Amino acid sequence: MNETIELIHGDGGKYTSELIKGIFYKHFNNSILTSGIDSALLTVDTGKMAFTTDSFVVKPLFFSGGNIGKLAVCGTVNDLAVSGAKPLYLSAGFIIEEGFSIEILDLIVEEMAKQCKLSGVKIVTGDTKVVEKGSADRIFINTAGVGVIQNNYEMKKIEAGDKIIVSGDVGNHGTAITLERYNIDVKSHIKSDCASVCPIVEAIKEYYPCIKVMKDPTRGGLAEILNEISDIAKLGIRLVEKNIPVLREVKGINKMLGLDPLYMACEGRVVIVVKSEVAEEVLHKLQSLKQCQNASIIGSFTEDLEQIVYIENSFGGKRILNTLDGEMLPRIC
Template identity: 45%
Template sequence: MDNNPVGSGNARGNAGSPLGRRDSRVLLSHGDGGLLTHRLVEDVFLKHLGNAFTGQMDDSARLPLPPGAEIAHTTDSFVVDPIFFPGGDIGKLSVFGTLNDLWVSGALPLYLSAGFIIEEGLGFAELEGIVRSMAEALRSCGVGLVAADTKVVPRGKGDKIYINTSGVGVIPPERRMQRKALPGDRVIVSGTVGEHGLTIMALRTNVDPGSLTSDCGPVGPAVDELFRSGVQVHMMRDPTRGGLASVVKEVAELSACDVLIRESQIPIRPEAQELLDLLGLDALYLPCEGRVVAFVGPGPIPEGWSEIGEVREGSGNVILETKYGGHRRLGLLEGAPLPRIC
């Protein structure tokens, strides 16, 4: 489909087999724009993601927006390996990863589009599981898919499936932030850190993650609660690639301030700490996929958020106060500890 789902009636083949297939895997011909493409769209994508927008069968979606609204737009690509992991899959990740970018900008997400690059040979059960997961994630947030596209590449020219998603939202006046931290701000985080990256890395290195799961999920409820609390929210980020340390460093440089982070106040699950020690990893540089780092002024902090540091006059330095009373400088992540983490 080229920016819109297309269909071809209720045609079926091979004794009623969905998609007219004899086997259970995606073929190159499912990407040629012909009959099998139409059936793929109908039997997998429209089945789970169909709505009033995608049902228009147009080359673009016409989206109603509130008059005078400030629009937020973001786009992201997802290549995580493995595509299914404890706590989620690439479909769920692609939805929440993009919507979370809108939430931390102060926006209320409205619409999502998606592009799928599918490798020949991907199982239809896997594909439908991913699409179903996306539909469930979208419904849970009240957001609709408004446009989509599929392409199939030859076996060996991709790795199962890649997904690109773009999101659109509106920023209400009361949620417009100044987008930089100020001296005196507190640094707060919405939950425990490092779990998504640690879960993926454990799987990729053949280590049993035990009860640990990815934190992949929506940050909208936490962001909404933060704004309702009355605290002055100056800036928010979601600590995905590069983790907490890299996000704080970026904000410190952007704001021309120094930031002190207290290691003893960073929330880490005990089972995560055990894996961190086993693998020799630093939670500060592992990505989260369902957390927010916020820089806030005076006002109450909602339950569930943890204060982990403060902003000071300076020139973009980030200093970690260790559990033992020492200090070390934190910079941006240098070299990925493991690629394709999201």
Template identity: 55%
Template sequence: MDNSIKLCHGNGGSQTEELIRNIFYKHFNNEILLQGLDSAILEIGQGRLAFTTDTFVVKPIFFPGGNIGKLAICGTINDLVAVGAKPLYISCGMIIEEGFDLDILERIVISMKETADLAGVSIVTGDTKVVEKGAVDQVFINTSGIGRVLKDFSIKEIFPGDKIIVTGSIAEHGTTIAINQYNLNIKGDFQSDCAPLTEILDYLKDYSEDIKFMRDPTRGGVATVLNEISKHSGLGVNLYEKNIPIRPEITAINELLGLEPLYIASEGRMILVVREAKAIEIVEGLQRFSNCKNANIMGEFIEDKNHHVIAINTFGGKRIITPLEGEMVPRIC
């Protein structure tokens, strides 16, 4: 790693992991942080709390299906859900550029309130800073969240044969942001999938013994998440392309832009690793939710000492899917 930060250090891929490991883990070193989960799990008395934080710099700040405020609330809520925690409270920190329109700021704040109410979460504290024009791009938002980890949810050892579920069609958010950033004049139903996933948590709690791991595929997309899980489990992954829910329009736009949808962010989806015996039952239950109609089993873990993630097409062709390298779409969240 050289001595300057590049955009690729924020893409959620291998360069982000390198930065975190060589700087933040090195100096903030403690056993809670080094678990590398979406939310820290804190033992408080007889219970467990989950605590997470995230900062949002998405460009543009308004996009089809959402805006920076809705995205901030959804992202924080979903990081709590990923560790089996019921979200309870959120903080809101705003860094606002001098000259920013107050009416636009109010629209963002209203959106945050509406999304929090939908998820049954309260925004209970915050901070506001205003900086000189040009010091930030309009507005950046930091949110932190606290939730209560539901009984029996925990990270469990993954074995060959365990199945990989995705709760809905992938790459919707990142593709929508890319269309806007590249100013593409394309007609079609392109909207961010940004949504809070609290509604599925009550359903999934009945399967807490069968769920090994959960993570939302935001920066770095499905490919990077699966590579992270594969590395930590010491196993490989077979990813069946025909089973990956993705709309043809999304595939077409990514081909036009020279992007790989497996690396493109989703902001309202969750990846679950589950016991094989319950995988079909869990998917069928998820499909009853409006946001999870396309939920599917898209892969499985296999014995592989090199812990490769291998995408297999309908003809049996195979390709290795590595963690994200270099830049994709900047400022997606």
């Protein structure tokens, strides 16, 4: 096989077929995919299914704690999981720039396969397009996914008093990308939190009747997701600053850069809105998981300030956490 992706790999002929068999079938080896027909055939039972999609254009492709392939699988798996679904099947669409290294593609696809295994999902259908040099920045990946809603989970009406739990420290993914993107040479142990949240959602399944909303705070970070939820709920949110888990290093680096970790994307966290009376129980359940050791109840819904999200510090000072408006880091995921 060639060492780089050429335009002929995208023409649907012999070379496309070689690429599909040599890279994609090798790693995503399951009979639904390798049957090679136009659509994957899935057997489903009566019920509710979740269906979602995301494209991934992250830059750089490899970062501390993951790569675009890990992100592409976890991102879509997580969207399904926070909708209360067990993720089952993914599609994968690759847009590759002419000249891209096949060795790097192999690494990315290998990581995707690994993440699929961890999440119990299968990539059952795919597509590869190749564009001329300069027409795309190396590689973009789209994944779509389907899953089955579990335990009749559904979003519920949020009421004043409901608590907000975040499953771990926030801002790690965005900060890790920033450091690599701008070659910022600080000694740091910051790693992207990129991971499947299936174990988190699974661990609290018994509390579904008391769980109002689950969301993963990706683009726009915790701040954006809370603004969205506040909007839907038509209630204000009061956050307690000291309870929001942010790693000391993440805090420091963002301070230095003039950025706010609360607006930084997470890729392995869940924000959970839960009835007040079970909040502590859910928290303890979460903290028993390794990936949720820093889980925390960060605030609650209030009728005070309608649809405003604000943070209270230890001295009683308040600041409003607005929806994202202009400041940003492109291509975080």
